[in-house]
Amino acid sequence: MSSTQNLKQRLEAVNEYERTPIPKNKLKGWKSFIGTYAGEHTAGTEFVLGPLFVAHGASAGDLVSGLIVGNILAVLSWAFLTGKVAVKTRTTLYYQLEKIAGNRFTLVYNLVNAALFCFLAGSMIAVSATAVGIPFNLPMPSLTDVYPNSVGWVVTVFGIGAITTVVAMFGFNVISKFANIAAPWMIMIFIAAAVGVLPRLGINSFSDFWPVAETTIWNGVPLEGQSKFTFWHIMFFAWFCNMGMHIGMADMSLLRYAKKWTYGFSSATGVFLGHFIAWMASGILYSLFLIESKGSLVFAPGPIAYEAAGIAGAVCVVIAGWTTANPTLYRAGLAIQSINPKWKTWKVTLFVGLVTTIAACFPALVMQLLEFVALYGLILVPLGAVIFLDVFVLRKMGLASNYAELTNSHFNPAVGITWAVSLVFCLGLNIYGGIEIFFLGLPGWFVAVIVYLIASKVIQKKAVIKAADYTELNY
Amino acid sequence: MKSLLKIISFIALAVTLVPSFLVFKGIITPELSKSLMLIGTIVWFVSASFWMNTSDENEEAEN
Numbered sequence: 323m324s325s326t327q328n329l330k331q332r333l334e335a336v337n338e339y340e341r342t343p344i345p346k347n348k349l350k351g352w353k354s355f356i357g358t359y360a361g362e363h364t365a366g367t368e369f370v371l372g373p374l375f376v377a378h379g380a381s382a383g384d385l386v387s388g389l390i391v392g393n394i395l396a397v398l399s400w401a402f403l404t405g406k407v408a409v410k411t412r413t414t415l416y417y418q419l420e421k422i423a424g425n426r427f428t429l430v431y432n433l434v435n436a437a438l439f440c441f442l443a444g445s446m447i448a449v450s451a452t453a454v455g456i457p458f459n460l461p462m463p464s465l466t467d468v469y470p471n472s473v474g475w476v477v478t479v480f481g482i483g484a485i486t487t488v489v490a491m492f493g494f495n496v497i498s499k500f501a502n503i504a505a506p507w508m509i510m511i512f513i514a515a516a517v518g519v520l521p522r523l524g525i526n527s528f529s530d531f532w533p534v535a536e537t538t539i540w541n542g543v544p545l546e547g548q549s550k551f552t553f554w555h556i557m558f559f560a561w562f563c564n565m566g567m568h569i570g571m572a573d574m575s576l577l578r579y580a581k582k583w584t585y586g587f588s589s590a591t592g593v594f595l596g597h598f599i600a601w602m603a604s605g606i607l608y609s610l611f612l613i614e615s616k617g618s619l620v621f622a623p624g625p626i627a628y629e630a631a632g633i634a635g636a637v638c639v640v641i642a643g644w645t646t647a648n649p650t651l652y653r654a655g656l657a658i659q660s661i662n663p664k665w666k667t668w669k670v671t672l673f674v675g676l677v678t679t680i681a682a683c684f685p686a687l688v689m690q691l692l693e694f695v696a697l698y699g700l701i702l703v704p705l706g707a708v709i710f711l712d713v714f715v716l717r718k719m720g721l722a723s724n725y726a727e728l729t730n731s732h733f734n735p736a737v738g739i740t741w742a743v744s745l746v747f748c749l750g751l752n753i754y755g756g757i758e759i760f761f762l763g764l765p766g767w768f769v770a771v772i773v774y775l776i777a778s779k780v781i782q783k784k785a786v787i788k789a790a791d792y793t794e795l796n797y
Numbered sequence: 798m799k800s801l802l803k804i805i806s807f808i809a810l811a812v813t814l815v816p817s818f819l820v821f822k823g824i825i826t827p828e829l830s831k832s833l834m835l836i837g838t839i840v841w842f843v844s845a846s847f848w849m850n851t852s853d854e855n856e857e858a859e860n
Contacts, residue, residue: 357849499850503849506810507813507841510810510813511838514816514817515817517818518816518827518830520821521823526821526823631817631834632830632831632832634831634837635831635834
């Protein structure tokens with residue numbers, strides 16, 4: 323048998339249970355989730371988001387307290403919302419939404435979702451490229467760059483994109499295994515890089531740390547042109563930066579493999595290592611860079627990590643970007659594949675990888691990451707509310723779950739109305755109320771809950787649902 | 798064999814982390830620390846790949 327045929331057979335044998343519940347013998351233990359979450363959230367984004375708190379003038383006290391509270395809320399959301407729904411349904415977000423909202427609605431939703439995932443994965447490929455480009459003296463992007471600044475940048479991005487795509491084509495297992503290995507090492511590098519540069523910030527003993535943190539690293543003064551971040555900004559950002567994944571239910575794709583819903587708590591490894599220690603570590607590195615470069619606009623995590631931790635630091639940036647881009651590409655592949663289940667997973671992932679790599683060529687994707695992450699969560703969160711209500715609340719109110727499947731409908735208007743009203747409401751709050759995008763997720767979720775319950779009541783009242791069908795479709 | 802590999806892996810993690818604290822204390826230079834971190838990195842990835850995911854596969858097989 324030729325190696326080409328063998329490779330094709332292996333790729334086609336990848337079964338990710340996109341349209342069937344995960345069988346019991348395929349469920350994974352808690353170690354798999356701890357590794358995946360730690361790997362995914364100690365990631366390339368951390369090299370970008372940590373410095374943004376410095377740029378936005380967060381004070382040291384606000385940063386520490388805001389991150390602790392926000393991260394706890396995020397973990398609770400993963401366990402009590404995503405974990406409970408994922409373990410009960412054992413399906414992907416996309417398939418579950420199709421049963422609730424109909425295939426025409428999910429077609430639009432999946433395209434939007436896949437595009438968002440592609441942009442997120444693309445920004446991570448770009449972060450990796452800043453490290454890979456070091457030995458080639460690649461000109462690094464700056465905060466104001468929108469377009470690629472050299473041919474070398476495009477070639478580097480395409481090289482990393484190709485490797486990321488090939489790995490993602492082999493499915494969740496390969497990603498999970500690599501994340502397991504990389505995660506403990508990655509957090510060591512983050513800590514080591516930050517600790518090693520402390521003397522250059524004037525910190526020569528542990529007692530020096532807090533006074534310098536308050537006056538030099540997170541001094542509470544935003545950089546020119548940046549808004550001021552308070553405790554509330556930090557808390558809500560820590561809670562909502564992965565809103566699409568927990569409250570928005572995108573992580574049903576991962577947690578459906580969990581034996582128990584409590585495995586949702588394993589996300590604590592990700593948020594407290596990645597969104598606490600790694601954000602603080604990368605903030606320290608960026609603060610030193612600002613001081614030593616006298617306020618340079620260059621924004622390149624690779625060279626900053628290389629300067630602090632040598633080759634190991636640069637490798638960390640590459641792998642951190644990669645372990646985020648890989649599961650994100652995998653999710654994007656699932657989103658596209660649910661449009662036409664006959665498409666092979668690996669072919670879809672190949673296509674998604676190409677789109678992502680092209681997007682990664684544009685540095686603006688990295689520079690606008692803060693706003694993009696907030697927007698990403700906001701767009702997905704109303705559908706998370708819909709799924710949660712449909713699985714746990716609707717039947718208690720005498721209404722039917724999985725309405726589209728039950729009625730053989732291609733479109734459930736209740737879901738469409740919920741999504742549209744929630745997003746228009748949030749847009750109105752942003753434009754007319756002046757409320758920043760980081761705070762809109764919470765009111766958006768509550769509006770979605772109210773609208774979906776009312777819309778379902780009105781629409782299902784008009785429809786005739788056979789009692790036998792209703793019983794058959796109960797979980 | 799697996800236990801030995803685990804010990805080597807954890808030593809490699811320590812070699813990745815500890816030198817930065819020695820730099821912090823002024824005991825070694827940043828250059829030496831960077832070299833040790835690279836050695837720790839290589840040893841970690843080589844040794845951990847032999848045992849980390851095998852325990853996961855065993856766990857799946859037990860189900």
